[in-house]
Amino acid sequence: MKLDAWLNERLDRVKAAGVYRNLRAMNGAPFPERKMNGKNQTVWSSNNYLGLASHSRLISAAQEALQQYGAGSSGSRLTTGNSVWHEKLEKKIAGFKRTEAALLFSSGYLANAGVLSSLPEKEDVILSDQLNHASIIDGCRLSKADTVVYRHINMDDLENKLNETQRYQHRFIVTDGVFSMDGTIAPLDQIISLAKRYHAFVIVDDAHATGVLGDSGGGTSEYFGVCPDIVIGTLSKAVGAEGGFAAGSAVAIDFLLNHARTFIFQTAIPPASCAAAYEAFNIIEDSREKRQLLFSDINMIRTSLKDMGYLVKGDHTPIIPVVIGDARKTVTFAEKLQDKGIYAPAIRPPTVAPGESRIRLTITADHRMSDIDHLLTSFHSIGKEMHII
Template structure:
């Protein structure tokens, strides 16, 4: 059998199971109303939480840096890819996250893999939340340390596993700050309290919390008023640009610079992206207006969906998972939404557990009340049509 025939049979199985995926093409900037595959759609799946990705100040900052530094970085940070903008942005991130310093990676995925594959050693153990992001899972797999999985945000189970792992040299607890599929918030204050009691280190992936949670938008640490050992994050969500980072003590960051393979061997993000991200953090720090608008939208949508009879997961975050359950019915629901000009994709196994297929809504400050009314009316009519709600 040829490789194409073999892989085609595997793809056919995915199609039969309702988990086959295809790409969609956006024909404009990342705004709520745009053209996708040639059709007008209101997008409810963007991570552009504060609507900054096409903000004039970010575009102007990127254009100025683009003129000065060119389109690409030309190499890794340790060869020819380091610029003053990379260093300025790292200083900005450290101040924003209230750490000694920070290190830029080319994506949040690479930051997670780099930290987890280089920091814990053989003889150490990583305690990882059951619903952590794929990048954390991959980092754990590449680590020489053992990995224990604790039940999702279950502090009793985490404590039990901390007791069980006292024989290891070191214990590392790793968790998402906001979980991307369930919209739940890790109880970071409780995790850090347990870490102190059982002599563990805490690593938080704050990808979906950075710019959103906390008094100043600083993320999960800001939200709970605590300081984990390492904060990992991305600039591709609320900040609206690209790139990832790790923030912590000067010693930790120096270690990562010298040992994290996903930093050492990865081409640096362009200086223009750094300049835009720096501007985004300025905007986030300067005003609460976008965050306050965002959270008012979240409240409206969750309250109405629950009132209709939907199973809505998550805490008070821009990620609103509406559980449908059946994989095929969820895919049909997403198709019917698109027919009404709404793009909110079906999330199916293996991304979520069997029986947990859902429409995952993400809310942004760029949406309008009119968009919300349209969304809610679509959920009401489709839900009744498919006998999901009464």
């Protein structure tokens, strides 16, 4: 059998299961209102939580660095790719996360893969939350350590697993800070308490919490007032730029610089991206009021959807998962939303478990009250039409 014929057979199975995916081109800067396939859509699936990806200050900072340093970094940080902007941004991130040091990666995905494939050794074990992001799962697979999965944010199960893994040399607990598909918040204070009791290390991926949770947007560490051993994050969500990072002690960051293959062998992000992210952190530190308004909108939307009769998952975060259940029905729901000018794609297996297909709404500071009113009216009418509510 030829390769294309074999792959087409496999794609046909994906289509039959209702989980086939394709790309949609968006025309314009990442504002809530964008044109897709010639039609205006209000986007409700962006991780641009604070609206910084299109902020004039970030664009100006990037343009200035672009003129001075060029379009690309030309190599890995350890060869020709290191600039003063990379080092400035790392110091800014360390200060923001209240750690001794930080290290930039080219994406949050690469940061997770690099940390988890280099820190734990063969005689170690990683205890990983059941709903951790794919980048954490892949990092665990790349690691020489064993991996044990504990039930989602279930501290009793985590403690049992810590008890059962005492034979290992070292134990690493790794968790998302905010879980991207369920919008739940990891109880980081309880996790760190257990880690201290059982002599484990804690690694938290704060991708969806950085810039959002905590009084100054510091993430789940600030939200709970605790200090994990390693904090991983991304610059592509609330920060509005591109790249990832790991933050921790000076020794831990020095170790990653020398051992994390996804840092050593990866071309560095451009200095212009660093300059934009640096300016974003300046804005985030002064955005307390914007976060308060954002969470006011989040609370209103969550409450309204629940009152309609929808199954709404998650905690008080910008991620609002509305569970429809069946994959095909969820795709139909998303298509009906799009007909009304609302872009919120269906989330289906394997991203979520079978029977858990959903419309995953993400709320940003740029959404207007008129956008919210139209969203809620559309959910009500479509839900009634499809006999979901």
